[in-house]
Amino acid sequence: MAKTATKSAKKPAAKAAAKPAAQAAAKPAVKAAAKPAAKAKAKSAKKPAVKLSMLKPSVNNMTVRVFARAAGLGADETDAWGHTRSPEFTARNPSHLTPMIEDKGLPRGVLWESCAIMQYLANKHGLEKFYPKAPAKRAMIDSAMFYLVGTLYPYVARATYPFLGFPQYAGEVGHSDAHPDKKSEAQKAAMAAIAEPLEVFHSFFRDGKPFIGGKNPSIADIRLAATLEFLAVVDYPLPKWAKEYMAAIEKALGKAYAEPAGDVRGYIAYVRSQAKA
Known part of the structure; x- marks a missing residue:
């Protein structure tokens, strides 16, 4: 009788001890898995700022400035007033026109013409609200x-x-x-x-x-x-x-x-x- 009692006492104790231990081990694993996923989601949701050379008084430039803001792209703006004919600017942009965006994904690294810029950014970021795919x-x-x-x-x-x-x-x-x-x-x-x-x-x-x-x-x-x-x-x-x-x-x-x-x-x-x- 004593032997049976001992066995029955040991099993629940072992199970009770094992369960919290298993839960404790599982919780960090869930958190560890959740954190990178959450970070990855947040990172992918954030669109990079548009690197934009522009002239403030121009409506052509205003067009892209408005679009970048409305689309949630942000804008890393550089006022190019007085610099569009400089050797540094024309080396990248021989047309010396603004607005101009810079993007490594572009064949020549830069793109000008306001309509082309908006089309490109809308296509790149899937902004169908502004530029439908149909x-x-x-x-x-x-x-x-x-x-x-x-x-x-x-x-x-x-x-x-x-x-x-x-x-x-x-x-x-x-x-x-x-x-x-x-x-x-x-x-x-x-x-x-x-x-x-x-x-x-x-x-x-x-x-x-x-x-x-x-x-x-x-x-x-x-x-x-x-x-x-x-x-x-x-x-x-x-x-x-x-x-x-x-x-x-x-x-x-x-x-x-x-x-x-x-x-x-x-x-x-x-x-x-x-x-x-």
């Missing part, structure tokens, strides 16, 4: 941006650059030695031409939607809204829809839009004050 939807975004760069922006540039103090395009009246009256006439013609492509964005690309991208601003919307900022320098009478559209984009994007836009607006205010002085 071929038909993407085609409309691309078409809107190409139409802006090829048709609307040249009119805006011809109308505003003389007031902004920006270099005029070679071969045009504004860049020539033509009489000031001829330059003024060309500038007014460019201003008059803005209305038609602007209406195309309203009636065709938006087509009753809040934005070109639908419910949310796309990269084409960011490019268009930024472009329209320059028209303030010539007091261009934007139609009601365009004013509401720009306000809606700024509301949707918040500080991501307002901060870079503030630099452009500040420069325009400075230019206007100098003209009055």
